[in-house]
Structure formats: C-alpha cells, structure tokens
Amino acid sequence: MKEQQRLLSVNDLRVYFPGKKSGLLGKPRPIRVVNGVSFDVFQGETLGLVGESGCGKTTLGRALIRLGHPVVSGSIAFEGREISTIGNRDFRALRKEMQMIFQDPFGSLNPRLTVRQILGEVLQVHRIARGEAARRRIEELLDVVGLNREYSNRYPHEFSGGQRQRIGIARALAVNPKFIICDEPVSALDVSIQSQIINLLKDLQRDLGLTYLFIAHDLSVVEYISDRVAVMYLGKIVEIADSGELYANPKHPYTRALLSAIPNPEFGGKKERILLHGDLPGPMNIPVGCGFHPRCPSAKAECSTREPKLQELTSTHGHQVSCLLYE
Numbered sequence: 001m002k003e004q005q006r007l008l009s010v011n012d013l014r015v016y017f018p019g020k021k022s023g024l025l026g027k028p029r030p031i032r033v034v035n036g037v038s039f040d041v042f043q044g045e046t047l048g049l050v051g052e053s054g055c056g057k058t059t060l061g062r063a064l065i066r067l068g069h070p071v072v073s074g075s076i077a078f079e080g081r082e083i084s085t086i087g088n089r090d091f092r093a094l095r096k097e098m099q100m101i102f103q104d105p106f107g108s109l110n111p112r113l114t115v116r117q118i119l120g121e122v123l124q125v126h127r128i129a130r131g132e133a134a135r136r137r138i139e140e141l142l143d144v145v146g147l148n149r150e151y152s153n154r155y156p157h158e159f160s161g162g163q164r165q166r167i168g169i170a171r172a173l174a175v176n177p178k179f180i181i182c183d184e185p186v187s188a189l190d191v192s193i194q195s196q197i198i199n200l201l202k203d204l205q206r207d208l209g210l211t212y213l214f215i216a217h218d219l220s221v222v223e224y225i226s227d228r229v230a231v232m233y234l235g236k237i238v239e240i241a242d243s244g245e246l247y248a249n250p251k252h253p254y255t256r257a258l259l260s261a262i263p264n265p266e267f268g269g270k271k272e273r274i275l276l277h278g279d280l281p282g283p284m285n286i287p288v289g290c291g292f293h294p295r296c297p298s299a300k301a302e303c304s305t306r307e308p309k310l311q312e313l314t315s316t317h318g319h320q321v322s323c324l325l326y327e
Contacts (some may be wrong), residue, residue, distance in 0.1 A: 004042035006080075007179060007211050009062070013037045013074035013084075015063045019284060030071070031283045033059045035235035037074075037308065041179070041301040046205065046212040048220060048226030048243065050258065052280050057215045058103075061181040064213070065098045066091060066153070078179070096126055099172040105164035109156040115142075115167055116152040122174040141170040146200065162193035170199065173208070182214045186221060196224055219262050223247055228318075231255045234291040235283060237310060241319040249289040251313065251321040252295045290324065298325060 013033035021027065033056045041047050049057050062068055064076060076084040083094060089179060102108035119138045121131045125264060129137045139149045145166040156164055165185060172180055182201065186194040204210055216222050222229055223243055230240040231252065239252040250256045257274040276295045281287060287294055293303035303324055310322040 004044065006040050007078070008041040008044045008213075009075070009077040010040070010064070011038045011075040011077075013063065013076065015059055015062070015070045015072050015073065017070055021246055029284060032068070032235055032286060033283050034063060035283075035286070037232075037237055039230055039237060039240060041211060041213060043178075043211055044205070044209060046214050047057055048229040049213060049215045049232060050217060050222050050229060051232035053217065055112055055232045056283070057232055058183055060232070061100065061183050061213060061215050064181060065095065067100070073114060096175040098179045098181070099175065099177040100181045100183060101165075101168050101172050103187055105161050105168055105188060106156060108168055109164060111156050114153050114155055115147075118156075118167065118173060119152075119174055122171055124129070126175050128175060137174070141174055142171065144204070145170045155305045160193075161189050162196060165189065165197055166200070169197075169204070173204070177210070179211045179213070182216075184214055184216050185214075187216065187218065194221065201225065219258060224266075230274035231258065234281060234286060236291060236322065238292065238322045239320065240310070241316070245316060245319055249316070249319075250294075251319070251326060253298045253325075254292050254324050300310040300324065 013034055013150060014032070014036055016030040016032055019029040019031045037060060039047070046126065049060070059070065063070060063072055068189070072084060072086065075082060092287065113121070116138055119141055120134050123134045123137060127172055138152055141154060142149050147163065147166050147170070151301065161169065186197050189197065201212070202225060205212060214222065214225055226239065226243045229243050229246045231254065232236050232238070233254050239246065239250070239255045246255065247259060250259055257276050260272060260274040274297065278295045281291070281294070287304070289305045290296070290299070290303045290308055293299040296303065306320045308324045308327060310320050311318045311327065313321060313326060
C-alpha cells in the first residue's frame, strides 16, 4: 500500500465495564471487553475488523467515538490530536468528523420521525443548515444514497431493510465526516441487498474521500471492501495485514481457523476445515498467557504462561501477528 497519512492512531486502548461484586465486601471485577488494542487507520483506506461474536469489535468501535460510558484507558489520536481525554463540549464538535453506521437499520432510526425530520435534526444540532438550505441538503443526501426525494416524508417502517440502511448512511454523511465506523452494516440484510450497500459504500469512499473502519463477521465481505484487515480475539488484535496478504498467507492459528471456514465457490472444490475445540471464553475469564491457547491446535507449554505481543514480521512489511510461534 502506498504511503498514506495517518488519520487515526489507537495505542493500548482498554475498555472495561464494571462487573458484579463477589460477596458482600468484595470488589467488583472489571469486565475486560477491549484489552490493550493498538492500530492505525490511514486516510482514504478501509480497515476491516473481524472476529467471533463477543470478541469486542463493536465495543471498540463505539469507544472510538465515545458512545456509551465504559471505563477507557489508553490513547486515541485523530489527525494527531489526542481525543480520549478531551471534554464533552470539545468532543461534540469533533463528532462531525467521526460518524457511525449501525448494524440494525430499523432500531437505529426514530420511528416517530420522517426521513426529512431524521436528517434535518442532524443538520440542526450541528448548525449546518436550516429552512430552505436544509431542504436542499436533505434532497442532495437522498440523491447520493440512491433514494427518491419524495421518500423524505415517509416514516422508517415504510421502507425495506436496504432502504433504511441507506437512510442511516445519509444521516452519517449529513455532517460531511472524514471517518465512518461501519458496525456490521449489511449483516441484517438479504444477500442481494448486501452487495448494493457494499458497492454504495465503496462509491462514496471514492467520491468523498472517506475513511472506514468496517466491522463485520462475514469474511468474504471484509475481503472485498477492505484494504487492510485486523483480526480480533477476546479483546485483543492478534493479526493485522494488507487484505491480500492476510487472506493468502495467514499466520496466527486463529486467523487460519477463521479463513478455513470460508466456503469454496468452485464446483467440487474442497478446503481443509480447521475446527476449534471449546467455546470463546468470557471477558471475565480470560486465560492466563495467550488468550487463544486453550483452543489453539499449535499451542506450546509457554503459551499458557507468557502473553505474546503484536509484532511485525521481518519477512513481510506491515504484517503484524501476536503469537509466540513467531517470537
């Protein structure tokens, strides 16, 4: 990938939620949902983020734009400015630069408001446009996402899932953001509609110069849309590389197991499936050492006592892996 400007830098980000107390006098044990994550997102790229349900993908995305109130430590720098410690008033101004597209295209829209009111509310809150200027901006947004202007007076329940997601995309675009977190934006849609939304996102990125963090569990979709891919397991990133490199040459045993589950589209084609034994541990019961070692088919004795660090491989530029097999 060519040299690009770093838009977002995350360093040792930790997101803990308060857990239940153990006994009458016991202190609550923190639930470690995101546990020491570091990565960069470059201007104009799409960074895919994959992993099993419960690994912390959505919590990570929400923490970047401070949705919810988790306990966060670590550093988040946007365009070189530290934003993890700034006040709410300063961060509110920054929200115009960072937006989110949600997984549920119905639950994320207010059912009591028309499309015009949903989009107009964003323009009003951020003091972008009012009156006739707002009307023109709403019509422009509907054109951009491929919806008829006449739909502006309809309510969310009058649309299909794909159309509702286009409204969600229009809402994110209303403030002219630079960075958009796409939180599984097509997982609730039919396969035929998924491709339309993915292609729309790619067209918008090309035309508007957008940068995406694309969170998903569908590895085929992530491969298609992403420039680089980060693999997350139990609150940590275990591997990150260019999309083509990671899919062709996965290094971490967990990444190999994930990719082995992708169906082979060729007639009669077979792929050796790597089956993982056991379930994903909970964030309150993270194993000592490497978090993946209880399920890893290549685990060594030291994997249960020593925690690996995310390090770049000497053989491939930009390919990072967190595994003792490569230390």
